[in-house]
Amino acid sequence: MTIETERLRERVAAELLRTRDRTALLTDAVDDGDLTRQHSPLMSPLVWDLAHVGSQEELWLVRDVGGRDPLRPDIDELYDAFKHPRRDRPSLPLLTPVEARRYVAEVRDKALDVLGRAPVDDGRRLVADGFAFGMIIQHEQQHDETMLATHQLRVGAPVLTAPEPPAAPAPVAGEVLVPGGPFTMGTDTEAWALDNERPAHQVRVPAFWIDRAAVTNGQYTAFIDAGGYDDPRWWSPAGWDHRQAAGLTAPGHWVRDGDGWAATTFGRTAPVVADEPVVHVCFWEAEAYARWAGKRLPTEAEWEKAARWDPATGRSRRYPWGDETPQARHANLGQRHLRPAPAGAYPDGASPLGVHQLVGDVWEWTSTDFHGYPGFAAFPYREYSEVFFGPDYKVLRGGSFGTDRSAVRGTFRNWDYPIRRQIFSGFRLARDA
Incomplete structure (x- = not known):
């Protein structure tokens, strides 16, 4: 066994254990009734997610x-x-909380034994560089974020706690010009990158302006106060139809508080904080706000160029701040705080052009439909990405405060229906140069 192989095994074991600690925190925080209850038809019972991560770990x-x-x-x-479908899962003969916990523990014991005994790289692409283990770590962390979203929809006394996000050393506003020209989008080198992030390819993007920060609660409140939800001029036909059918009048979890607004966050209701990124808005709301503001949503390629392109070298970085794995000073990730941080709170995480908080805080809607890159090949199964390709899904980028560092990078792609807003979604604006 080489030193490199041993280090990889140690890293994988540490990530598996760290991830399981988060899963336990999310599932141990509530009683068995809350674990088995469906808190929204959009979400699975928490106990289904718990056993599902064990099932995938066993399979792979x-x-x-x-x-x-x-x-x-x-x-x-x-x-x-x-x-x-999620709405039908409560009617299934699911494992009880006791059975689910016992099952995932037994699977984990077997998986750690496999990690210690099986080759980390036996010539198969699935095993190269520990990919299968990395895929399962990311999968569980993605379900942890899903379970965190379920906690947000849960009704009852608060059960999750976390420190307040840091304040911004200085306010961040305005926009920056991203020069036109080619850049490398996607990756061929990120060992645990998933199939839809591959392959790396050159994309030529015309010059554009992009906001230095995501749209904040204060900015979004101005849209509401200006009658933005009542004026079909700002909405696409599909967006206006959804706004009317769903009765949208404000972001998810917002309620009137005198002349202002309050939001309920994991069971606690408090006035919205003006300089924090708006969260729980769907694509149609983001698109309408952009039109009202005289701008537009960035394309996915524009977002990635703003996040990765280094104007000094022309190289695409792993993250806006460089190639270093995310640290606490870079971004609001991993449920370390339970809401977005104010615009400008992470100056160490800014891109070379001065765009802030492209990673963490809120998933950012783009205007791009989810599709494969040129040369895409499904791996290791079609159902991870390929079956979702097409105009039904919009791409989101950058991760949220609920996304773990293992499940986000400058190339990572998320996607969802444009009507969805139970996810931790926000947006920033762009415009043509």
């Missing part, structure tokens, strides 16, 4: 990488996300 690490006998083949279909 224990059975495939490790070649071990199945632990619970009888539950494979129950926890197949494509077999049962």
Whole structure:
């Protein structure tokens, strides 16, 4: 065993354990009733997510990488996300909380044994550089963010706590010019990058302006006060139809508070903070605000160029601040705080052009439909990305305060229906140069 292999195994083991600690925090915070209850038809019961991460870990690490006998083949279909829509999952014969915890613990013991014994790189692409382990770590962290979103929809006394996000040393506003020209989009070198991030390819983007910060609560309140929700001029036909059908009048979880607004965040209601990025808005709301403001949403390529392109070298970085793995000083990630941080709170995470908080705080809607890059190849299964390609889904970028550092990077792509706003979604604006 080489030193590099041993270091990779140590890193994988640490990430598996760190991730499971977060899963335990989210599921141990509530009683069995809350674990099995469906808090919204948009979301699974928390106990389904818990057993699902164990099922995926068993399928890929224990059975495939490790070649071990199945632990619970009888539950494979129950926890197949494509077999049962979220709204139907409470009616399934799911594992109880006790059974689910026992199952995921047994799977983890087997997976760690596989990690210690099986080759980390046996010539298969699935195993190269520990990819299968990295895929499962990211998968569980993605479900942890989903479970965090379920906590936001839960009704009852607060159960999650976290420190307040840092204040901004100086306010950040305005926009920056991103010069036109080619840049490298996507990646061929990020070991744990998922299939839709690949392959790296050259994209030529005309010059454009992009806001230095995401749209804040204060800015969005001005749109509401100006009658933005009542004026179809700012909305696309599909957006206006949805606004009317859903009765949208403000971001999700906002309520009137005298002459202002308050928001309920994980069971606590307080006045909205003017300089924090607006969150829980759908694509149609973001698009309408952009039109009202005389701008537009950035394309996905524009967003990635603003986040990764280094004007001094012409190289695409891993993150806006460089190639260093995210640290606490760079971005609001990993549920370290339970809401977005004010614009300008992370100056160490700014891009070379001075664009702030492109990673963390809120997922940012782009105007781009989700599709594969030129030369895309599904790996290791079509259902991760390819089945979602098409005009039904819009791309979001950058991660949120609920996204873990292992599940976000400058190339990472998220996607959702344009009507969705239970996710931690916000946006920033762009315009043509």
